Amino acid sequence: MNRFFTFFLLSVVSLFSTTTFSQNNISGHVKDENNNALKDVIISFIDSNLNTNTNSNGAFYLENVANGNYVISISHLGYKSITQNISIEKDLSLSFVLEEDLLNLETIIVTGTFDPRTSLESTTSVSILNNKTIQQTLPQGTASLLQNIPGTFTDASAGEVFTKVYTRGISASAEDDTGWYYTSLQEDGLPVSLVQYSYYGPDLFHRVDLTTKKVEALRGGSSSITTLNAPGGIYNFISNGRRNQFGGDIQFTSNPTENNNSLYKIDANFGGPLGKHWFFNTGGHYRQDNGARNNDFSFSQGGQFKFNIIKEYTGGYLKFYGKLLNDKTNRYNGVAATNWDNPTPAFNQDFNTTSLLMPSFNGNIPDGRNLNSTVSFNPAQGVHAKDIAFGVDFSIDLGNQWNLQNNAKFSAKKANWQTSISNTFESLNGFLPYYLVSNGNPFPAGQIIFRDAESGSELARINNAPIFSGEPIEYLTDSRLPNDAIMGTSAWYKDTTADEFMDRLVLNKQTDNHNISVGLDLGISNTSLYTQGSFAFTTYEPNPRMLQVTLENPGSPAMELSDENGLSNYGGLFFVNTEAKVDQISTFINDKWKVSDQLHIDLGLRHESITHKGSKDRFAPFTQNGGLDGNENTAYDNNILKPTGEKDPFNYSYHYLSFSGGINYRINSNSAVFTRLSKGNKAPELNYYFDNFSNVPINKKGEVQKIVQAEIGIKYNLKNISFTSTAFWSQLKDIGIANFEFDESSGSVFYTPILFNTSRTIGLEWESIYTPFLNLVFRFNGILQNPKATGWNIYDAAGSVDTTDDSIVDYSGSTLPFNPKCMFNFNTEFAKDNFSVFLKWQYMGKRFGNVANGFELSAYSIFNFGTGYKINKHITTNILVTNLFNSEGLANFFGANNFGANANGATPEFIAANPDASFVVVPVLPRRAIIQLKYSL
Numbered sequence: 001m002n003r004f005f006t007f008f009l010l011s012v013v014s015l016f017s018t019t020t021f022s023q024n025n026i027s028g029h030v031k032d033e034n035n036n037a038l039k040d041v042i043i044s045f046i047d048s049n050l051n052t053n054t055n056s057n058g059a060f061y062l063e064n065v066a067n068g069n070y071v072i073s074i075s076h077l078g079y080k081s082i083t084q085n086i087s088i089e090k091d092l093s094l095s096f097v098l099e100e101d102l103l104n105l106e107t108i109i110v111t112g113t114f115d116p117r118t119s120l121e122s123t124t125s126v127s128i129l130n131n132k133t134i135q136q137t138l139p140q141g142t143a144s145l146l147q148n149i150p151g152t153f154t155d156a157s158a159g160e161v162f163t164k165v166y167t168r169g170i171s172a173s174a175e176d177d178t179g180w181y182y183t184s185l186q187e188d189g190l191p192v193s194l195v196q197y198s199y200y201g202p203d204l205f206h207r208v209d210l211t212t213k214k215v216e217a218l219r220g221g222s223s224s225i226t227t228l229n230a231p232g233g234i235y236n237f238i239s240n241g242r243r244n245q246f247g248g249d250i251q252f253t254s255n256p257t258e259n260n261n262s263l264y265k266i267d268a269n270f271g272g273p274l275g276k277h278w279f280f281n282t283g284g285h286y287r288q289d290n291g292a293r294n295n296d297f298s299f300s301q302g303g304q305f306k307f308n309i310i311k312e313y314t315g316g317y318l319k320f321y322g323k324l325l326n327d328k329t330n331r332y333n334g335v336a337a338t339n340w341d342n343p344t345p346a347f348n349q350d351f352n353t354t355s356l357l358m359p360s361f362n363g364n365i366p367d368g369r370n371l372n373s374t375v376s377f378n379p380a381q382g383v384h385a386k387d388i389a390f391g392v393d394f395s396i397d398l399g400n401q402w403n404l405q406n407n408a409k410f411s412a413k414k415a416n417w418q419t420s421i422s423n424t425f426e427s428l429n430g431f432l433p434y435y436l437v438s439n440g441n442p443f444p445a446g447q448i449i450f451r452d453a454e455s456g457s458e459l460a461r462i463n464n465a466p467i468f469s470g471e472p473i474e475y476l477t478d479s480r481l482p483n484d485a486i487m488g489t490s491a492w493y494k495d496t497t498a499d500e501f502m503d504r505l506v507l508n509k510q511t512d513n514h515n516i517s518v519g520l521d522l523g524i525s526n527t528s529l530y531t532q533g534s535f536a537f538t539t540y541e542p543n544p545r546m547l548q549v550t551l552e553n554p555g556s557p558a559m560e561l562s563d564e565n566g567l568s569n570y571g572g573l574f575f576v577n578t579e580a581k582v583d584q585i586s587t588f589i590n591d592k593w594k595v596s597d598q599l600h601i602d603l604g605l606r607h608e609s610i611t612h613k614g615s616k617d618r619f620a621p622f623t624q625n626g627g628l629d630g631n632e633n634t635a636y637d638n639n640i641l642k643p644t645g646e647k648d649p650f651n652y653s654y655h656y657l658s659f660s661g662g663i664n665y666r667i668n669s670n671s672a673v674f675t676r677l678s679k680g681n682k683a684p685e686l687n688y689y690f691d692n693f694s695n696v697p698i699n700k701k702g703e704v705q706k707i708v709q710a711e712i713g714i715k716y717n718l719k720n721i722s723f724t725s726t727a728f729w730s731q732l733k734d735i736g737i738a739n740f741e742f743d744e745s746s747g748s749v750f751y752t753p754i755l756f757n758t759s760r761t762i763g764l765e766w767e768s769i770y771t772p773f774l775n776l777v778f779r780f781n782g783i784l785q786n787p788k789a790t791g792w793n794i795y796d797a798a799g800s801v802d803t804t805d806d807s808i809v810d811y812s813g814s815t816l817p818f819n820p821k822c823m824f825n826f827n828t829e830f831a832k833d834n835f836s837v838f839l840k841w842q843y844m845g846k847r848f849g850n851v852a853n854g855f856e857l858s859a860y861s862i863f864n865f866g867t868g869y870k871i872n873k874h875i876t877t878n879i880l881v882t883n884l885f886n887s888e889g890l891a892n893f894f895g896a897n898n899f900g901a902n903a904n905g906a907t908p909e910f911i912a913a914n915p916d917a918s919f920v921v922v923p924v925l926p927r928r929a930i931i932q933l934k935y936s937l
Contacts, residue, residue, distance in 0.1 A: 026062040028094035030054050030074060033774055034831070037873075038076055038098060039936075040243065046071040046083075053244040056873055056936060074098065077214055078130045080106050102722040102769040102777075104128040105715055110189065111236040112218035112226050114506055114517035114590045114604075120715050123602045123662025123674045124222050125151075125726045127767060127781075129215040134208065136838060136866055138882040138928060139253065139265060139287070142185065142206050146235060147842060148825060149217045150781035151765040153818070155179065157891035157922045158331040159291075160300065161203050161383055167219040168728055169761025169787040169819050170232040170707060172735040176892065178687055179203070182232025182707075184223065188239055188321065190391070190409050190502050191228060194525040195582050197687035200496050204415050205325060205387040206237070209285035210249055210269040211306045213240045219765070220709045220730065224658040224680025225606035228502075228521050228584050231658070231680030231707045239321070242279040242310055246272030251934040253287075263289045263930060270937070274309070282307040292925045293332060293355040294543065297380035302327030304387075315397025322390040330357065330382030333423045334894050334920040340855060340911050343890060346897075346918045347425065347483050347540065351888040352926035354542045356423040358489065361453065361546055363565040365493065366628055368532050368575050368619070368642045375532070377491055377567070381418040388412045401510040408503040417494035421533065425540055425897045425918060426488040429472045432899060433486050434464060436535040437549075437561045437568050438638040439621070444561055446553040450481060450537070453546035453566040459539075482541040488899035490533040490573050498527040515592040523584035529690060532641075533574030537566040551635075560634045570628070572621065572639035580614030580650075580686055602662040602676075610683045611653040618646040618695050650689050652701035656681040675712040682707060684736070692738055692754060703756060706733040723768035731760045737794065755808065758791040759816050775832045782824025782843075787816035789851050794904055809907075811851045817903070818892075820845035820859075834870035839863065849893030852907040855919070860889025862924060878932040883925065892922035 030041045037058025044051035048070070054060045067089050075081040079098035086092070101107060105120040112124050119126050127149050137145050141160030146152050153171070155164040164179030174181040177198040185192045185202035192202040216236045224231040248270030255263045269283030284305040291299025308321035335354050337343035345351055360380035367373045391409030398404055426433050434444050445468070450460045460481045463474040473484075506519035537547035546566035551559040562568040590604035619641045622628060627638035662676035684702030713726030736754040763785025770778045792811045822845035829838040842862040849855040863885055868878040895901040896910070897918040906919065 023064040023066060024088050025091045026065050026088070026094065027092070028060055028096065029058045030060070030076070030096045030098060031058055032079070032098055032100065038079070039247070041074060041076040041098070044073045044075075046073055051244065053242075055245055056247065077107060078104060078132065099719065100771070101717070102771065103717065103724065103767060104130060105717040105722060105724070109216055110238075111186075111216035111234050112222045114226065114519075114588075115508060115515050115592060117592075120672055120717060121600070121664060121666070123600070123664045123676050125219045125711065125713060125724070125728075125765065127217045127219075129217070131213060134212060134215070135878075136840075136864075136880070138864070138880050138930060139208060140292075140882070140925065140928075142203050142208055142235075143179075145208055145215070146217065149215075149235075150767045150825070151219050151763075151783040151823075152217065152233075153820070153823065155818075155891050155922075157924050158333075159925075160207075160329050160331075161201075161385075162199075162331040163201075163203050164818075165235070167233050168709065168730045168763065169759055169785065169816055170220065170730060170732050171816070171819060172732060172737070172757065172759055173682075173705070177201075178685060181685065182230060182682060184227045184230035184234045186227070186234060186236040187323070188391075188393070189236060189407055190504060191230075191523075193411075193413065193498065194228065194500050194502060194523045194584065195498060195527055196685045197529065197690050199417060199494055200415060200498075200529070204383060204385045205413055207285070207304050207325065207327065208237070209283070209304070210251060210267040211239050211281075211283040212237050214238050220707075220728070221676050221678055221711060222602075222604065222660045222662070224678045224707065224709075225588055225590065225604040225660045228523050228586060229608065229610060229683050231678075231682055239306060239308060240269055240271060240281045240283070241308065241319075242312070243271040243281065244273060244279075246270070247937045248283070249934055249936045251932055253930050253932050255928060255930040260294070261290050261292060261928075263287065263928070265289070277312045279310045279312070280307070281310075291330070291355070292928055294353045295330075295355045295357045295359075296543070297360040299382070300327070300329040302329075316395040316403075317393075319393040320391070321393065323387060325385065325387040327386075328382050328384045330379075330419060332357070332922065333420065334892070334922045336425060336897050336918050337921050338916065338918050340915065340919070342858075343919075343921055349542050351890075351923040352886060356487070356542070356544060358420050358491075358536060358538055358544055359454075359546060361565045363491070363563070363567050365491065365532070365534055365567060365570050366637065366640055368571040368640055369530060369577055371622065371628060371640065371642060375493055377418050377493055377534075379419055379491075381416070383419065384414075384416045386414045403508040403510075405506045405508070406503065409501070411498075411500045413496075413498045413500065415494070415496045417492055417496075419492050420489045420536070421492040422489050422899055423544075424488040424899050424901070424920065425483070425485050426899060427485050428462060428464070428481065429467055429484070431467065432488065436573070438627075438635045439569065439572055441621075441638050442635065444551040444559065444635065446551060447476065448561070449550050449552055451548045451550075453548040453562075453564065456548070459547070482539050485540040486547065487536075487538040487540040487544055489536050489538055491536045491567055492574075493532045493534075495530040496528065498525050500525045513594045515594075517588075517590045519588060521584070521586040521588070523582070525582040526579075527582070527686070528579040529576060531574050531576040532571045534567050534571055535569035535573060537562045537568055557633050560636060562636055568636040570637045570640050572641055575619040575641035576616070576690055577619070577643060578614060578616040578690055580612055580689070582686070583609075583611045583613075585609050598666045600664045600666075602660075602664070604660050606658045607655070608658065608681070608683075609653065609655050611651070612684075612686065612689065612701075613651045614689070615647040615649045616689065616693065616698065617643040618648065620644050648693060648696070648698050650698040650701075654683040654701070654704055656683070656704055670718055671714070671716045673712070673714045676710070678707075678709045680707040680709075681705065688736070703734045703736050705735055707731070720772065721768070721770045723766065725764065725766040727764050729760075729762050731758070733758045735759065752795040752797050755793045755795055757789065757793060759788060760790045761785055761787040761816065761819065763787075775830055777827075777829040779827040779829070780824065782822070784822055785819065786821065787819035789814045789816050792851050794851065809852075811853075814851055814853045815848050817848045817850050817853075820847045822859075835868070837867040839865050844889065844891075850895075850903040850906055852904060854906045854908045854911050855893060855903075857890045857893060857921075860887050860924065862887050862889065874936055876934045876936070878934070879929065880932065881927065881929040883927040886927040887924060889924045890921045891924050894920040894922070896920075
């Protein structure tokens with residue numbers, strides 16, 4: 001018995017000793033090829049729960065690692081991963097040197113695919129913008145950042161919102177007010193917004209700051225089967241996630257100037273562990289920006305707060321996340337120019353400094369929905385966007401190679417517009433400045449006085465009676481209005497809301513040779529829109545002033561043509577009051593078939609159903625004698641548009657099947673070729689109902705556009721050079737086109753009947769990087785393409801509602817407008833020790849401004865410069881300059897310089913007949929320089 005007890009005791013002690021002394025400590029550090037420490041490198045032991053991150057010194061530490069054989073993975077965005085077998089029998093000290101992954105071809109991507117894979121293995125054209133590239137971009141909005149992506153056309157000339165983004169000629173319905181029509185702007189795998197319509201797009205609710213870890217951009221291809229109703233591409237902004245040690249950054253950005261164009265912005269992002277296997281990340285920004293051009297109010301003010309909380313467990317994770325955005329910003333309309341062949345600023349305006357925005361004032365306009373109430377209007381408000389979003393994302397390993405992932409998000413959005421919709425030249429010798437007071441009810445004739453609305457001082461006194469006999473107006477004093485004109489503009493008020501729920505469920509099964517994914521996407525949006533337009537009397541000059549206007553004929557009582565702020569024709573120009581519910585549901589299946597170690601085939605199908613249900617109010621002018629206030633001497637409230645009580649309902653569903661298939665052949669460990677064929681569809685957005693039916697029944701549904709794309713590409717990744725190149729063919733069919741028109745005789749605004757057209761684009765995209773030695777990098781990406789309007793008709797309303805003089809003009813065979821044949825970025829970067837510097841050249845080729853090819857926007861170049869210095873391991877300072885040489889490139893074209901004109905009206909015949917006419921262009925944003933100071937924990 002004693003021997004047995006002794007043996008048992010020795011065995012227990014031996015077991016305890018073995019357990020105790022088999023727990024080892026693993027330490028190490030990770031550097032790049034320049035011997036710089038890398039922080040936030042992910043150190044993980046595959047098939048175990050052991051993982052950590054490097055700190056700011058590039059060091060990591062793991063405790064209590066049991067003896068055994070392990071596979072350790074060292075990975076960091078922008079660097080090639082290392083996978084290494086190690087045997088642990090005692091404490092170890094490890095060191096690793098990561099080689100830069102020049103084009104992020106070995107980075108795992110999650111966009112446009114149902115299972116994570118490296119870019120080199122994928123069968124799609126995906127580009128990645130890492131944190132370094134994001135930090136090299138001046139904070140001027142989402143579209144501005146996406147200019148760095150090859151093959152992506154962006155127009156960010158209006159500012160942070162009212163932008164356009166598209167690829168491969170899939171652009172026809174991506175108008176200025178619905179500029180993301182074919183593409184999906186996403187945050188962490190789900191769309192920012194489910195719906196689009198005029199002046200309501202996803203860029204309203206998206207801002208870029210330090211919370212963004214990287215951007216994955218997919219051009220066309222598999223977007224037809226991997227996201228809701230966006231066959232033109234996906235731009236997925238992925239947030240920072242897990243940190244094993246507390247850390248983060250805080251950054252201050254400023255550009256104090258003497259021209260009142262200052263910018264002050266503070267960004268922050270922090271994260272770390274909350275407990276065992278729990279992690280958090282939080283951050284956001286606040287900024288006040290007076291804008292890139294001259295205006296008398298703050299152009300942008302506000303910010304956002306984002307967070308996520310992650311719980312990791314064996315085989316999966318659980319993540320809670322959210323965003324609170326409360327932000328005001330504005331947008332630039334355009335500038336007047338003359339000389340069709342070489343546009344130059346007109347009317348003392350300037351392409352770099354002129355904004356033509358109405359000044360700040362506090363007005364109250366009767367609310368057309370309820371004439372007993374008013375809406376506030378101040379152009380300084382701009383666009384006030386609010387977004388409250390919360391979501392939950394989880395992944396579960398179900399065993400036997402089954403995995404379930406679900407990502408769901410609820411958001412409540414509001415956007416209120418208080419700005420102007422036009423800034424055209426309206427001569428005092430024409431009828432329009434007087435007719436628009438109240439749509440001719442009454443038409444003011446005789447002695448008209450214009451006063452500065454702010455100071456009350458008289459600016460001009462005229463007699464407009466001579467215009468009835470074709471003669472110019474008569475000035476009654478020596479004072480004149482600038483350019484003998486007023487600005488044709490509308491006080492543009494919009495209230496929009498959307499409560500949205502979206503969910504993405506994916507069930508994945510892996511076998512020896514197949515990776516099969518099935519699932520569904522669900523989206524529900526309840527949205528409402530109210531739009532009201534009022535005429536505004538404003539001087540036509542670089543810094544406009546509001547005008548208080550009266551009719552003061554001798555012997556008659558004075559008639560007020562505007563209120564004290566210069567507002568006229570209260571709510572008489574536009575009225576839209578509508579609501580809609582959008583239900584989207586898609587089911588999909590995708591198989592990644594491993595034919596061999598080198599050959600993979602990707603096949604996917606997606607069935608999508610979208611239902612639009614809602615109603616739109618009919619409206620009519622308020623006809624009480626003397627207008628709303630009953631005073632016949634106040635003309636500005638005589639024509640308020642209000643609901644009649646009738647509604648035009650709509651309830652239409654769209655069903656379609658999309659397909660995408662790709663092949664990837666891995667030539668060797670560093671190169672691959674791929675090809676893909678996709679057939680996608682684009683259901684109409686809500687602007688189809690909101691814009692195209694004015695006081696008429698909505699008696700038919702819109703047309704589903706069809707997109708076919710074929711592509712073949714190569715990806716190559718070596719130590720000193722990497723490149724991808726993709727040749728593509730894309731076709732867009734059944735494009736519904738309607739023009740915005742203004743009838744001067746009736747004062748009505750209308751859209752022309754819809755005609756359906758087809759376009760085709762052939763092109764070559766490329767993305768390359770070369771490092772001749774460690775400290776120097778050259779990046780070159782771009783596109784060469786031939787965009788054609790293969791079948792294209794435009795409805796010509798001849799400037800009137802009357803249809804007897806209308807015609808259809810055939811422009812088939814012309815070049816597709818707003819699609820350059822050549823566009824590229826060329827960057828040079830140098831980094832040595834604590835110093836870095838870069839120079840970027842962005843080239844935009846010639847583009848036609850309309851399908852008639854009557855006006856061509858010239859090519860232009862933008863140079864961006866930056867330099868930085870790392871003062872110590874915590875503090876870094878940077879100087880960034882965008883548009884270094886103050887290029888006056890033109891990004892957009894709005895047509896002739898008169899109210900209600902559009903780009904399609906500038907045909908070759910019109911230009912030949914009006915060689916001296918002025919027109920409206922939108923210049924690129926002028927030079928801005930900022931200083932950044934960042935503190936890293």
